[in-house]
Amino acid sequence: MTPTEIDEVTLRRVLDSRGNATVEADVRTTEGFGRASAPSGASTGEYEAVEISAKRAVERGEEAGEALVGTDAANQRAVDETLRDEDGTDDFSRIGANAAVAISMATADSAADALGVRLHRHLGGAFASSTPTPLGNVVGGGEHADDATDIQEFLVAPTGAETFEEAVFTNAAVHAGVKDVLDDRGVTAGKGDEGAWAPSIDDPEALEVVAEAVDRAADVETRIGLDVAASELWDDDAGAYVYGDTTRDTEEQVDYVESLVREGDLIYVEDPLREDDFEAFARLTERLADTDTLVCGDDLFVTNVERIEHGVAQGAANSVLIKPNQVGTVTGAYEAVKTARDAGYETVMSHRSGETEDATIASLSVGFGTGLIKTGTVGGERTAKLNEVIRIQRDMER
Numbered sequence: 001m002t003p004t005e006i007d008e009v010t011l012r013r014v015l016d017s018r019g020n021a022t023v024e025a026d027v028r029t030t031e032g033f034g035r036a037s038a039p040s041g042a043s044t045g046e047y048e049a050v051e052i053s054a055k056r057a058v059e060r061g062e063e064a065g066e067a068l069v070g071t072d073a074a075n076q077r078a079v080d081e082t083l084r085d086e087d088g089t090d091d092f093s094r095i096g097a098n099a100a101v102a103i104s105m106a107t108a109d110s111a112a113d114a115l116g117v118r119l120h121r122h123l124g125g126a127f128a129s130s131t132p133t134p135l136g137n138v139v140g141g142g143e144h145a146d147d148a149t150d151i152q153e154f155l156v157a158p159t160g161a162e163t164f165e166e167a168v169f170t171n172a173a174v175h176a177g178v179k180d181v182l183d184d185r186g187v188t189a190g191k192g193d194e195g196a197w198a199p200s201i202d203d204p205e206a207l208e209v210v211a212e213a214v215d216r217a218a219d220v221e222t223r224i225g226l227d228v229a230a231s232e233l234w235d236d237d238a239g240a241y242v243y244g245d246t247t248r249d250t251e252e253q254v255d256y257v258e259s260l261v262r263e264g265d266l267i268y269v270e271d272p273l274r275e276d277d278f279e280a281f282a283r284l285t286e287r288l289a290d291t292d293t294l295v296c297g298d299d300l301f302v303t304n305v306e307r308i309e310h311g312v313a314q315g316a317a318n319s320v321l322i323k324p325n326q327v328g329t330v331t332g333a334y335e336a337v338k339t340a341r342d343a344g345y346e347t348v349m350s351h352r353s354g355e356t357e358d359a360t361i362a363s364l365s366v367g368f369g370t371g372l373i374k375t376g377t378v379g380g381e382r383t384a385k386l387n388e389v390i391r392i393q394r395d396m397e398r
């Protein structure tokens with residue numbers, strides 16, 4: 001009997017940060033215990049693996065978990081293949097990507113526990129040694145807040161920080177700085193789903209506010225980024241991106257995003273175009289080839305190897321967002337990172353707008369060596385991940 005042999009897989013419904021039900025999995029091995037829960041998106045990509053109701057995911061996930069009893073939790077590929085076989089579809093629509101990702105991540109956690117190593121070491125090995133740059137959203141709207149900006153996320157990345165810890169505290173200071181700038185302008189704001197301020201202002205003013213907050217509050221070089229989440233702005237009938245009263249056709253959208261990047265010296269722009277438009281993605285990427293801007297695909301790639309390969313072949317984007325629940329397994333997330341990296345694309349590990357206190361993506365980011373992690377700035381379900389990377393960083397320094 002090995003210490004990592006799986007004895008039992010149990011699932012339950014728990015709350016996520018929006019107050020919705022999500023799935024938590026426990027995996028018990030001969031000598032280990034692991035737990036993980038599934039996040040949930042609001043601006044989900046059309047080609048993501050499918051989330052089903054938490055109640056059904058618990059039932060079907062537990063049935064699938066029975067097939068894992070007796071297998072080796074340290075053999076992540078075999079575990080994830082069994083989950084795929086038990087599901088029997090190509091998008092996890094039977095057992096649910098929510099059940100699959102919770103079981104897959106809890107299995108990795110249980111193996112690490114049984115082996116007596118930290119999760120990032122179990123996944124990344126002895127040479128996993130770098131921590132990511134945190135991309136934190138400080139203003140947001142779109143699908144994450146009503147009556148706020150059209151662009152979904154205004155992010156900051158402390159590119160001049162020497163440590164992850166310094167970067168995280170810089171992002172938090174800028175988040176507080178945004179509130180000060182809004183107060184000075186007499187603008188009130190609540191918070192959106194991910195803890196970013198959600199003022200009722202337009203996108204150009206939001207960029208101005210964030211730039212002013214960076215000037216005031218950041219002690220190290222801090223650059224601005226955006227998640228346009230453009231599929232949510234696209235209107236099929238209009239054949240254009242709709243921003244309130246303004247519409248932009250695809251060429252105008254490429255011009256607009258290019259101007260935002262150049263005027264704001266942006267370090268990052270995610271989903272600047274809709275999820276099917278690889279060609280326009282490639283045009284924008286080419287137009288920005290003289291900058292250091294990361295053009296990132298989220299809904300475009302959905303953490304899917306075939307879609308990443310298709311994008312790489314066309315020169316669409318130069319970085320890939322990695323959301324484990326978009327693909328449903330730890331192995332799938334790893335393969336997406338590997339495919340991106342082999343093509344010279346940067347990788348960004350990411351939370352979802354609906355989250356729990358689960359911090360697994362912190363360990364996946366360090367273990368897989370993603371250059372960035374996008375997981376918010378404040379709020380317990382966001383700081384759970386940030387604080388875990390701080391702990392990992394401090395352990396590495398010992």
Ligand SMILES: C=C(OP(=O)(O)O)C(=O)O
Nearest residue numbers: 041042043044351352353
């Ligand atoms: C985190 C995001 O939002 P959601 O989880 O709603 O897809 C995103 O679009 O990058």
Ligand SMILES: [Mg+2]
Nearest residue numbers: 227270271298
């Ligand atoms: Mg996105």
